[in-house]
Every structure is written in C-alpha cells, then in structure tokens.
Amino acid sequence: MPGLYLHIPFCKQACHYCNFHFSTSLKYKGELVQALLREMELQRDYLGGATLNTIYFGGGTPSLLSGDELQMIFDQIYRLFPVVAEPEITFEANPDDLTQEKVDILQKSPVNRLSIGIQSFSEEDLRFMNRAHSAEEATTCLKRARDAGFENITIDLIYGSPTTSDAQWTNNLDLFFGFDLPHLSPYCLTVESKTALDHFVKKGKVPPVDEEKASRQFEYLMDAMAARGYEHYEISNFAKPGRHSKHNSSYWLGEPYLGIGPAAHSFNGDTRQWNIANNARYLQTLSEGRLAFELETLTPANRFNEYVMTSLRTQWGCNLAHIQSLPEDFSNHFLASIQRFVAEGQVVRQGDVFTLSRQGKLVADHIAAECFV
Ligand code: SF4
Known part of the structure; x- marks a missing residue:
C-alpha cells in the first residue's frame, strides 16, 4: 500500500556531514507550508486514489x-487522501526541538512514531558533526x-566518525539499549561531496573515515543488536520483531509513494520524479499553480538495478x-x-532467494554494483 512523504526543508544549522536539501533561513517557513498544501492539492490523483498506509515527515x-x-498539514492530508484506519505516521525530530511543549503537541496530533536524530550521546561527536543539540538533550528528549x-x-x-572511539560506540549502544526502544537506524559517517566535512577532509583538517574502524x-x-533480539532487516535498520518501519519497508519492496x-x-x-531542490523556486512555481520537477521513465534495466540494490540490502533478499x-x-x-559471491560466502542462496551473509553486509554496495546491467 502506498505512502506519503513530506519534506520539511529547514534546519537550525547545517550538520557538517549532511547533503540533504534544507535551508537554515526559516524566513519562508510559513509560505512553504502553504505551498505544501497547494502541492498536495495538485498531486491528489498521483496515487490513483489508493489508500495511504503510511505518512512520513522528513527533512530537513x-x-x-x-x-x-x-x-494544517494533517487537515489537508485527511481532506485529500483516503488513509487506512491505523496508519503508521512517522515524524523526524531533533532533540533540541523536543521541548515539553513540542512533545505535547505531537502527542495530541495523529503522529504515532518518532524518529529522533540523536546521532551520538557524546558531546565531542556532536560538536564534531555540528549538531544543534547537546549530549544531555539527547537523553532528556528520549x-x-x-x-x-x-x-x-x-x-x-x-x-565511524573520527571522534567516535570503539568505547564511545559501545557506550552509545548501551545508552540506546537502556531505553529499550523498538528500532534503531545506525549509519556510517560518509563524506558526501560539497559538504563541510568534505571540505575539511580535502584541507587535511579532518582525517578521512577510517574504513577499518567503521567496519x-x-x-x-x-x-x-542480535544479542538483544533485534532483527537486522535492512543494512542500516534494526527492529524488534514486528517493529519494522512500514514506510521505509514499502520503499524497499517497490510500493508506490x-x-x-x-x-x-x-x-x-x-x-x-523529483521536485526541484530549491525553496525559492519551489515557492515561485507553486504560486503560479504549477510544480517544477524532473521525471524519469524507468527502463527495464533501471528496474532490475533498483530491485537488486534495494532488495539485497534487506533480510527478505533478492x-x-x-x-x-x-x-x-x-x-x-x-x-x-x-555466483562468485555465493561461492565466497558473501551471499546465501536459499531456493530462489539471495541474501547477504554477515561478511556480505560489509560490502553490500559493491555486491549490488557487480550485479547491475
Ligand atoms: S542531518 Fe538533519 S538536522 Fe542536520 S543538516 Fe541534515 S537534515 Fe538538517
């Protein structure tokens, strides 16, 4: 069943590693929300009237x-789209925003799943990443x-951050386990081009990611995670049984959104299709009653490559x-x-299904790329 994603393109400050689309000027936040409402109106038939199973607020x-x-956003969603009786509604939040007042607002809203950008419980890591929150806020918000x-x-x-020692990583996971949460999304620090981190690495101010330490x-x-009963259901996602992200799982299973x-x-x-990644131009085109986006018709080769790349990363396999x-x-x-990855033990074949072994998970992107047409 399809999902709805809403991108909120604002951040208080730029994290050094981030290459998502956002603006640190909040000046046009009100106008942008109005534009989101207009875009929903324009796109109301995109999913052909299908019922939404999941709603995801991301960003930014x-x-x-x-x-x-x-x-206003929820009113518009429920006015324009049919929604299942018990949708999964995920809301990304940063610890410094989760004041008591904000948590109360969210609790009274239809939001029923929080995705919190903790990143680390260590002050040193957080300063290195230029996160807007403190280590104390990371625990108090939870x-x-x-x-x-x-x-x-x-x-x-x-x-994998240069500031994250093995002892700190163990400590971060212990703190996570202390809250007994149903889900974790751990990511390896990646140096994306045109980010501040990329600039620092090129200038020699910061060492490149130590691949051995990251592995x-x-x-x-x-x-x-396995010792505490979490399923490794996607390379960057672990969940207690039955607690997978329905929204993200539907991406990986090829559902429309x-x-x-x-x-x-x-x-x-x-x-x-993907909307223009520019807030001012997004606002401008929507004020003219149209939407600026690029569209790609998937070729059979695109479909195959996408399927291999996403499915191999999941526990359901290819x-x-x-x-x-x-x-x-x-x-x-x-x-x-x-074949050669099966022979080398990086991929496990069971009947028609191919999944990554523990070794294979360390080189998932390489294996997928080697299978592309
Ligand atoms: S990581 Fe999140 S909070 Fe930081 S700049 Fe990127 S989108 Fe904004």
Missing part, C-alpha cells in the same frame, strides 16, 4: 513546524517522549522469481554475476 527538520502548521506516551520511537546513530564498529553493532515538498521524490510503479517477472528478464545475468 519537521520538528521546526509549529502545532498550527502541523494541524525520557520526555517516553513519559508523554510515545512508545514507537526510533533513533539515528552515526558510527569494526559495524560488526560490533550487528553482534550487540508520493513525495511532497522541495527535493521530494515520488514513484508510481512506472516513473520516478528473489529470482521477482527478477523473472520484471519487464525484461535479466535472471541469467543476475545468476552469472552473483
């Missing part, structure tokens, strides 16, 4: 929305959210029967390409 920083803005009644909480953590911390993570807001992507099964059902059958190519 959705927790910069006021209670009134959030209410307590506050729990006390307000939010049980369905996931957090993001980053490993060691990832292996520790897999062991620690509508993305609203600057830089948001949409997918209807045949085409993929299914030969699905490859054979695609508009062009690349199963012979796939079998020839994946």
Whole structure:
C-alpha cells in the first residue's frame, strides 16, 4: 500500500556531514507550508486514489513546524487522501526541538512514531558533526517522549566518525539499549561531496573515515543488536520483531509513494520524479499553480538495478522469481554475476532467494554494483 512523504526543508544549522536539501533561513517557513498544501492539492490523483498506509515527515527538520502548521498539514492530508484506519505516521525530530511543549503537541496530533536524530550521546561527536543539540538533550528528549506516551520511537546513530572511539560506540549502544526502544537506524559517517566535512577532509583538517574502524564498529553493532533480539532487516535498520518501519519497508519492496515538498521524490510503479531542490523556486512555481520537477521513465534495466540494490540490502533478499517477472528478464545475468559471491560466502542462496551473509553486509554496495546491467 502506498505512502506519503513530506519534506520539511529547514534546519537550525547545517550538520557538517549532511547533503540533504534544507535551508537554515526559516524566513519562508510559513509560505512553504502553504505551498505544501497547494502541492498536495495538485498531486491528489498521483496515487490513483489508493489508500495511504503510511505518512512520513522528513527533512530537513519537521520538528521546526509549529502545532498550527502541523494541524494544517494533517487537515489537508485527511481532506485529500483516503488513509487506512491505523496508519503508521512517522515524524523526524531533533532533540533540541523536543521541548515539553513540542512533545505535547505531537502527542495530541495523529503522529504515532518518532524518529529522533540523536546521532551520538557524546558531546565531542556532536560538536564534531555540528549538531544543534547537546549530549544531555539527547537523553532528556528520549525520557520526555517516553513519559508523554510515545512508545514507537526510533533513533539515528552515526558510527565511524573520527571522534567516535570503539568505547564511545559501545557506550552509545548501551545508552540506546537502556531505553529499550523498538528500532534503531545506525549509519556510517560518509563524506558526501560539497559538504563541510568534505571540505575539511580535502584541507587535511579532518582525517578521512577510517574504513577499518567503521567496519569494526559495524560488526560490533550487528553482534550487540542480535544479542538483544533485534532483527537486522535492512543494512542500516534494526527492529524488534514486528517493529519494522512500514514506510521505509514499502520503499524497499517497490510500493508506490508520493513525495511532497522541495527535493521530494515520488514513484508510481512506472516513473520516478523529483521536485526541484530549491525553496525559492519551489515557492515561485507553486504560486503560479504549477510544480517544477524532473521525471524519469524507468527502463527495464533501471528496474532490475533498483530491485537488486534495494532488495539485497534487506533480510527478505533478492528473489529470482521477482527478477523473472520484471519487464525484461535479466535472471541469467543476475545468476552469472552473483555466483562468485555465493561461492565466497558473501551471499546465501536459499531456493530462489539471495541474501547477504554477515561478511556480505560489509560490502553490500559493491555486491549490488557487480550485479547491475
Ligand atoms: S542531518 Fe538533519 S538536522 Fe542536520 S543538516 Fe541534515 S537534515 Fe538538517
């Protein structure tokens, strides 16, 4: 069943590693919310009237929305789209925004899942990343959210940072376990081009990511999560049984979705489109009653490559029967390409299904790329 994604393109400050689309000027936040409402109106038929199963507020920083803005967005969603009786509604929030007042607003809203950008519980890591919150806020916001009644909480953590020692990474995970949350999204620090981190690395002010340390911390993570009963259901996602992110899982399983807001992507099964990643131009075009986006019709090769890349990263794996059902059958190519990884123990074959082994998870992108047509 399809999902709806809303991109809130504002942040208080730029994290050094981030290459998402956002602006640190909040001047046009009110206008942008109005534009989101207009875009929903324009795109109301994109999913062909299908019922929404999930709604996801991402960004940027959705927790910069006021209670009134959030209410207007929900009113518009429920006015324009059919929604299942118990949708999963995820809201990304940063710890420094989760004041008691904001948590109360969220608790009274239809939001039923919080995704909190903790990244680390260490002050040194947070300063290195230029996060807007402190280590203390990282823990207090979790307590506050729990006390307000939010049980369905996931957090993001980053490993592999030059400031994150193995001991600190263990400590971050121990603090996570202390809250007994149902879900964790851990990411390896990546140096994306045109970010401040990229600039610092090129200038020699910061060392490049130590791949060996990152792999060691990832292996520790897999062991620690498995020991506490979490399923490694996607390379960067762990959940207690039955507590997967429904929204993200539907992306990986190829379900259609509508993305609203600057830089948001949409997918209807045949085409993929992405909105202009510029707040001023997004506002301008919507004020003229139109939407600026680029569109790509997926070729059979695109579909195959996307399927291999996303499915191999999940615990459900890559299914030969699905490859054979695609508009062009690349199963012979796939079998020839994946064979050596099976032989080397990086991929496990069970009948028609291919999944990554523990070793394979360390080189997931490489394996997928080697299978592309
Ligand atoms: S990581 Fe999140 S809070 Fe930081 S700049 Fe990127 S979108 Fe904004």
